Amino acid sequence: MSRLSIVLPAKNEAAALKDLLPRLRAAQPEAEIIVVDDGSTDDTRDVCSGAGVLCLSSPYSMGNGAAIKRGARAASGEVIVFMDGDGQHDPADIARLLGKLDEGFDMVVGARDWGSQAGVGRGVANTIYNWLATRMTGHQVADLTSGFRAVRAGRFREFLHLLPNGFSYPTTSTMAFFRSAYPVAYLPIKAAQRIGKSHIKPIRDGIRFLLIIFKIATLYSPLKLFAPASAIFFLLGLANYAWTYFHYGRLTNMSTLMWSAAVIVFLIGLISEQITALTYRRDE
Incomplete structure (x- = not known):
């Protein structure tokens, strides 16, 4: 496997990172680990420094998608793994994603089951997104909005200009890969309960999630x-x-x-x- 970079967008996730970063280093000792601090006001930078992890800090919050783009540009690995900095994703699953990537795929996504969804509302919304994306692309989409994925860096950077600065980067990148005929695979994972408070606000982000439905179509075949x-x-x-x-x-x-x-x-x-x-x- 070529050199691996792991990118974690984080905003006030110091409590989760204290536990996650050592586990991540133990699971992938040779990997480049980059935490993109999206304007945190806690001690995220100190936690990263103590763990010997590169931390890219923004003076103010630009959004989850903006952090992903910044991390993708800074990553030196030929393969990039994106995962949340809130402790939901298990570092042990990275090896499984990389193994699937070696089978010839350009993107492998960790697909959450119903029990791993953050509430019934989010679960129903994701089910609708998955169904619509499957109908649009003609391929089975098991988890359109999962933030845990392994990608070939060169392929992913082709679409940086398409990625929004907000929360819908997984949708955009997935549909872009399908549109460009880059093979995508899904692996089932278990996502734990996040540590700390979610940054998603139901009213504001609910409207954004509704717009994802239209984005699914316009990114693939209007x-x-x-x-x-x-x-x-x-x-x-x-x-x-x-x-x-x-x-x-x-x-x-x-x-x-x-x-x-x-x-x-x-x-x-x-x-x-x-x-x-x-x-x-x-x-x-």
Whole structure:
């Protein structure tokens, strides 16, 4: 295995890192370990220094995705493992991810079971995301939002410009790999309860998680979302026309409006499809 880098985004995770970093070093003694301190106000930097781990600190919080991007740029390994700094992920599982990566995959994701989800609401949301991503890509997506994954560094850095600064980097990177025909695999893992308080706020991040649904489509094939929506508008217009013609013997403005909406939505899908294709275009 080529040199390994392990990147952990962390914001006020000193309590978890005190236990996690020694275990991580014991599990992967040769690995480069990078903690990206996302504007922490606790003693995260001191904990990293005491463990002999590189800590990249930001003067203020930029977001989980921003920390991932910074860590990916700084990593020197040909393979990067991303894992949370809150103690949820078991360092012993890294060897399993790397073993699967050696089978020819470009990304291997640790897939959580239902018991490892952070609450019923998050579990239901993730189930919906996984189902939609599976339908869009035609490949089984076991855990779209898992932050525990091993990737080939060169492949991952191709998509840094696409990654948001917030919490949805796993969704973006997964869909980008599928779109670019880079093979992705999933391995079942058990995630422990996080140490400390979660940084996810239900109202603010709930809206962001809803936007993930649209991001899943636009990152892979927008027409797969817009074409069915266009068909629904067309059928509604047709049904409205049939009803009004039967009762009043004429075409109404509502039917015309729905058919116009069908055409507009379909054209938006075509344009989005072209934009998506250009997004992934690379100059070799």
